[in-house]
Amino acid sequence: xxxxxxxxxxxxxxxxxxxxxxxxxxxxxxxxxxxxxxxxxxxxxxxxxxxxxxxxxxxxxxxxxxxxxxxxxxxxxxxxxxxxxxxxxxxxxxxxxxxxxxxxxxxxxxxxxxxxxxxxxxxxxxxxxxxxxxxxxxxxxxxxxxxxxxxxxxxxxxxxxxxxxxxxxxxxxxxxxxxxxxxxxxxxxxxxxxx
Amino acid sequence: xxxxxxxxxxxxxxxxxxxxxxxxxxxxxxxxxxxxxxxxxxxxxxxxxxxxxxxxxxxxxxxxxxxxxxxxxxxxxxxxxxxxxxxxxxxxxxxxxxxxxxxxxxxxxxxxxxxxxxxxxxxxxxxxxxxxxxxxxxxxxxxxxxxxxxxxxxxxxxxxxxxxxxxxxxxxxxxxxxxxxxxxxxxxxxxxxxxxxxxxxxxxxxxxxxxxxxxxxxxxxxxxxxxxxxxxxx
Amino acid sequence: xxxxxxxxxxxxxxxxxxxxxxxxxxxxxxxxxxxxxxxxxxxxxxxxxxxxxxxxxxxxxxxxxxxxxxxxxxxxxxxxxxxxxxxxxxxxxxxxxxxxxxxxxxxxxxxxxxxxxxxxxxxxxxxxxxxxxxxxxxxxxxxxxxxxxxxxxxxxxxxxxxxxxxxxxxxxxxxxxxxxxxxxxxxxxxxxxxxxxxxxxxxxxxxxxxxxxxxxxxxxxxxxx
Numbered sequence: 001x002x003x004x005x006x007x008x009x010x011x012x013x014x015x016x017x018x019x020x021x022x023x024x025x026x027x028x029x030x031x032x033x034x035x036x037x038x039x040x041x042x043x044x045x046x047x048x049x050x051x052x053x054x055x056x057x058x059x060x061x062x063x064x065x066x067x068x069x070x071x072x073x074x075x076x077x078x079x080x081x082x083x084x085x086x087x088x089x090x091x092x093x094x095x096x097x098x099x100x101x102x103x104x105x106x107x108x109x110x111x112x113x114x115x116x117x118x119x120x121x122x123x124x125x126x127x128x129x130x131x132x133x134x135x136x137x138x139x140x141x142x143x144x145x146x147x148x149x150x151x152x153x154x155x156x157x158x159x160x161x162x163x164x165x166x167x168x169x170x171x172x173x174x175x176x177x178x179x180x181x182x183x184x185x186x187x188x189x190x191x192x193x194x195x
Numbered sequence: 196x197x198x199x200x201x202x203x204x205x206x207x208x209x210x211x212x213x214x215x216x217x218x219x220x221x222x223x224x225x226x227x228x229x230x231x232x233x234x235x236x237x238x239x240x241x242x243x244x245x246x247x248x249x250x251x252x253x254x255x256x257x258x259x260x261x262x263x264x265x266x267x268x269x270x271x272x273x274x275x276x277x278x279x280x281x282x283x284x285x286x287x288x289x290x291x292x293x294x295x296x297x298x299x300x301x302x303x304x305x306x307x308x309x310x311x312x313x314x315x316x317x318x319x320x321x322x323x324x325x326x327x328x329x330x331x332x333x334x335x336x337x338x339x340x341x342x343x344x345x346x347x348x349x350x351x352x353x354x355x356x357x358x359x360x361x362x363x364x365x366x367x368x369x370x371x372x373x374x375x376x377x378x379x380x381x382x383x384x385x386x387x388x389x390x391x392x393x394x395x396x397x398x399x400x401x402x403x404x405x406x407x408x409x410x411x412x413x414x415x416x417x418x419x420x421x422x423x424x425x426x427x428x429x
Numbered sequence: 430x431x432x433x434x435x436x437x438x439x440x441x442x443x444x445x446x447x448x449x450x451x452x453x454x455x456x457x458x459x460x461x462x463x464x465x466x467x468x469x470x471x472x473x474x475x476x477x478x479x480x481x482x483x484x485x486x487x488x489x490x491x492x493x494x495x496x497x498x499x500x501x502x503x504x505x506x507x508x509x510x511x512x513x514x515x516x517x518x519x520x521x522x523x524x525x526x527x528x529x530x531x532x533x534x535x536x537x538x539x540x541x542x543x544x545x546x547x548x549x550x551x552x553x554x555x556x557x558x559x560x561x562x563x564x565x566x567x568x569x570x571x572x573x574x575x576x577x578x579x580x581x582x583x584x585x586x587x588x589x590x591x592x593x594x595x596x597x598x599x600x601x602x603x604x605x606x607x608x609x610x611x612x613x614x615x616x617x618x619x620x621x622x623x624x625x626x627x628x629x630x631x632x633x634x635x636x637x638x639x640x641x642x643x644x645x646x647x648x649x650x651x652x653x654x
Contacts, residue, residue, distance in 0.1 A: 325641035
């Protein structure tokens with residue numbers, strides 16, 4: 001994260017805390033895109049993500065007095081986001097234990113990308129859906145690390161700060177997540193049918 | 196064989212197999228990974244072994260015991276449940292446990308002792324697998340004074356689901372109403388029988404829920420609920 | 430097509446080795462040149478790019494939809510959030526609760542019947558009225574019974590025997606048709622169980638205090654000790 005942004009975040013937070021409620025809009029506008037992307041990736045559902053992002057910012061506002069303005073804002077924001085998403089996630093997947101019931105397919109309808117070649121576009125679309133489904137069905141503790149590190153491109157230490165776990169823990173979760181993702185996303189090399 | 200002799204023989208058998216009774220405790224200690232590696236019934240679940248092991252580790256990451264997963268897979272093996280269905284239940288259980296763990300930790304209800312956590316997650320596993328939504332549980336946490344009350348009300352709702360279906364909102368309303376009432380915790384277990392009696396009298400599930408909530412809301416207890424049921428089915 | 434090189438790159442990546450940008454570029458070029466390679470490696474490629482320290486492009490499969498979120502929707506989020514926080518008077522503090530210990534005992538609604546005197550062992554039956562006894566033991570012996578005059582065999586299968594059918598077979602009934610067994614169990618635990626009739630029919634204990642749905646769509650009984 002660049003220093004200007006950090007400075008801006010701290011300054012905006014101080015303004016909100018000193019009573020300028022409207023300054024909070026700047027925070028929302030600054031981070032809502034990332035939050036929406038994080039929530040969509042974590043939940044696999046755009047509509048839920050929209051609700052979750054509002055909830056995240058409302059929680060951030062109400063917890064702002066606990067934020068240390070000398071520290072970077074983004075990892076703190078992500079930590080609240082992840083806590084909220086875990087709860088939203090629980091609500092979305094209503095526990096209905098019945099034989100044979102499987103997870104909902106994540107509604108990962110990605111926006112159409114500009115493409116020269118319609119075949120590329122089809123493949124890309126298909127791959128987006130599969131990647132999104134693979135991430136959405138990871139166990140939550142692995143999913144949150146994958147979302148922050150691979151999608152939000154946070155560093156290992158920022159991810160560790162956002163999730164309140166050690167960097168070693170982040171690395172070991174990434175290691176485990178890679179194994180699962182490879183299993184889900186790469187067809188078996190011995191399967192001749194691929195070729 | 197006389198009845199008394201047979202009784203003694205049966206009891207002797209019990210004493211002999213008592214060592215075997217330690218099996219579940221040992222399984223719980225060793226966890227799911229050990230079960231999958233060493234239990235003779237594990238072969239049929241080989242296709243899901245990797246994901247199951249991963250899910251157990253996810254629980255371990257949050258210091259949540261995986262003994263309940265061992266119970267699930269052992270029960271599934273006995274009932275010949277497919278690996279796909281088992282892993283699906285595992286995923287839901289793990290999701291529910293993580294959410295419950297987070298919310299209980301937030302309100303300070305998580306036991307510190309490992310045996311307290313073992314027992315907590317067995318009780319939670321039973322109520323979630325019986326159909327209590329984790330979202331309902333999360334809402335009820337706010338209204339419970341203590342963990343035992345929360346678990347007992349959750350168990351009462353879970354048992355009610357074995358006699359009738361309830362929408363999540365009705366579960367929450369029922370749970371809140373019990374928690375806010377003057378009913379002793381030991382009386383929560385009577386709720387399923389109230390639904391059964393209501394149904395026997397031709398009342399709908401919604402009617403019974405309303406009767407319970409209204410009676411408790413007016414400061415009444417089981418006697419008032421019973422009186423209202425009688426009045427309505429007359 | 431020879432995919433050995435790419436498979437090796439991916440195996441190394443999977444095992445924690447940082448991929449080199451050259452390897453990633455070779456893989457990208459192969460994906461661009463051959464749709465079969467793209468199909469095979471396209472989904473894993475963005476993860477490898479990230480670990481190689483390369484930026485993720487917006488059209489990457491890792492960017493599901495946030496990058497192109499309609500502007501109107503984003504503005505709406507800000508409005509909704511501001512509207513919601515405008516309703517609260519000040520920045521509230523988070524509520525804290527006092528931690529309470531777990532209550533030691535669950536409700537025991539099953540009954541106690543003595544069937545013989547062995548010191549430090551309690552005898553419970555889910556079918557009888559409670560008789561108060563006290564014991565320093567951690568073990569409670571529970572009597573289970575089932576009326577099933579037509580059955581050829583009845584066993585009890587549950588958490589206490591690791592769901593192993595046949596481990597606890599109920600004693601054959603007298604003329605009353607009641608099958609029964611007594612099992613010592615750990616005090617303080619919660620168990621679920623079923624009766625298994627003739628090795629094929631699973632039923633809950635009709636006289637158990639508590640019955641719930643199991644995770645697989647049938648019902649079973651619960652015993653809190």
